[in-house]
Amino acid sequence: MLTLLALAVAPGAAIATYIYSRDKYDREPLKPLLISFLLGAVATAPAIILESVLKPVLYVKFYSYSIWYNFLLAFVVIGFSEEGSKFIMLRFYAYRNKAFNEPFDGIIYSVMVSMGFATLENIGYVLNYGFQTGLVRMFLSVPSHAAFAVLMGYHVGVAKFDGTKAVKDMFKGFLLAVFFHGAFDFFLLLKNSVQMKQYVWSGLLLIGSLIAYWIAIRISLKSIRLQEALSKQKFSPNNNSDTEV
Numbered sequence: 001m002l003t004l005l006a007l008a009v010a011p012g013a014a015i016a017t018y019i020y021s022r023d024k025y026d027r028e029p030l031k032p033l034l035i036s037f038l039l040g041a042v043a044t045a046p047a048i049i050l051e052s053v054l055k056p057v058l059y060v061k062f063y064s065y066s067i068w069y070n071f072l073l074a075f076v077v078i079g080f081s082e083e084g085s086k087f088i089m090l091r092f093y094a095y096r097n098k099a100f101n102e103p104f105d106g107i108i109y110s111v112m113v114s115m116g117f118a119t120l121e122n123i124g125y126v127l128n129y130g131f132q133t134g135l136v137r138m139f140l141s142v143p144s145h146a147a148f149a150v151l152m153g154y155h156v157g158v159a160k161f162d163g164t165k166a167v168k169d170m171f172k173g174f175l176l177a178v179f180f181h182g183a184f185d186f187f188l189l190l191k192n193s194v195q196m197k198q199y200v201w202s203g204l205l206l207i208g209s210l211i212a213y214w215i216a217i218r219i220s221l222k223s224i225r226l227q228e229a230l231s232k233q234k235f236s237p238n239n240n241s242d243t244e245v
Contacts (some may be wrong), residue, residue, distance in 0.1 A: 001127075003131075004126050004127055004134060005123065005127070006163045007131065007135075007138070008119070008123040008125070008126035009119055009122075009123065009124045010128065010138070011118075011119075011137070011138045011142035012116070012118050012119030012122065012155075013115075013144070015111065015115055015142065016037065016111065016112055016115045016117075017147045018032075019107070019108060019111045019112075019146075019190070020033065020223060022040045022228060023231075024228070024231070024232075025134070025230060025231045025232055025236055026101065026102060026104075026235045028099055028109075029099055029127075030144075032093075032094065032097050032099050032100075032109070033053075033108070034095065036089070036093065036109050036112035036116070037083050037113070037115060037116035038116055039089040039093055039113055039116065040086060040089060040112065040113035040114055040115060040116025040118075040119075040120075041116040041117060041120040042089070042116075042185065043082075043085035043086050043088070043089050043113065043116070043117050044117055044210055045085075046050070046081070046085045047081045047082045047084075047085040049082050049084075050077070050081035050084075051078065051081050052082070054076070054130065055073065055077055057073055058073055058077065064165075067190065069126050069184055070186060070189040070190050072209055073185075073189060074182045074185040074186035075168075075178065075179070075186065076179075076181075076182075076220070077180040078181070078182065079177075079178040079179070079185065080178050080182075082181065082184055083148065083152065083174060083178045083181055084178075085117070086113050086114055086117055086149070087170075087174050089113045090106075090152070090153070090156060090182075091112050091156070091170070094109035094112075094113070095156060097109075100160060102230070102231055102235075103157035103161055103230055103231075104157060104228060104230065104231040105157060105160075106153040106155070106156040106157020106158070106159075106160060106227075107149075107150050107153040107157060108153070109150040109162060109225055110152050110153025110156060111146055111149045111150060111151065112166040112189070113149065114145045114146060114148065114149030115142075115145070115146065115149075117145065118145035118146070122134075122137055122141070122142055125137060125157040140213065142218070143213075144180075144184055144213050144216065145211070145244075146176040147216040147217045147220040148176075148180055148181050148216060148222035149177070149178070150196055150219075150221075150224060151176040151177050151180065151216065151219060151220055151221050151223065152173040152174055152175060152176065153173070154220075154226075154227060155169045155170060155172050155173025155174075155176070156169070156173050157227060175223050179193075180212055180215070183209075183212035184209055184210075184212045184213050184216070184236065185209075187208035188205070188206075190203035190205050191206055191209070199230040205233065218225055223229060
């Protein structure tokens with residue numbers, strides 16, 4: 001039990017620590033980071049409620065193994081409800097916190113919220129389905145939550161300091177997170193459907209999911225580098241002679 005629990009908690013803790021280490025020039029206080037992480041765990045509750053209400057509606061409207069059913073399940077029921085729940089915690093706590101004082105903080109706090117969400121979700125999966133599930137989720141599901149969080153947080157950070165387009169920027173970040181979350185889950189849901197058990201289809205659908213995952217990771221890493229450069233320019237004592245984007 002303790003081994004499984006450690007396996008479930010480790011990915012989220014490692015990613016949160018890594019993101020914290022990238023905040024080199026104006027490091028955030030631990031209290032709002034911890035609160036954001038805990039709020040992310042709390043965000044699993046409204047997501048679960050929304051999913052439990054909406055999934056039966058889809059089941060009635062669409063054949064449960066149809067492409068439309070899986071599409072709406074991935075993008076609307078799962079993607080929208082989970083990223084929406086995380087966005088609410090980010091927007092109404094971290095965004096308003098006085099420690100949120102530069103664009104890079106959008107990424108920091110978004111990832112903390114997301115890792116709280118992903119860690120609690122991961123505990124449930126690993127304790128129910130075991131060690132192998134924990135290993136797979138360590139390298140796919142939890143990092144994907146982090147990537148989606150960076151996409152959202154990048155634009156929320158921009159919105160904080162660009163009042164003229166704040167709503168548009170936040171909406172863009174939210175939709176990007178929903179889109180990539182939905183795309184990642186959509187191919188996996190189709191792969192696991194009864195009608196898609198053939199090896200060729202199964203392999204192609206897994207590749208589709210991994211492509212969505214890879215693109216999200218690439219964009220998120222680029223977003224981190226861009227905001228790091230701005231942070232360095234603003235807070236580094238040598239910013240006049242050593243700024244590079």
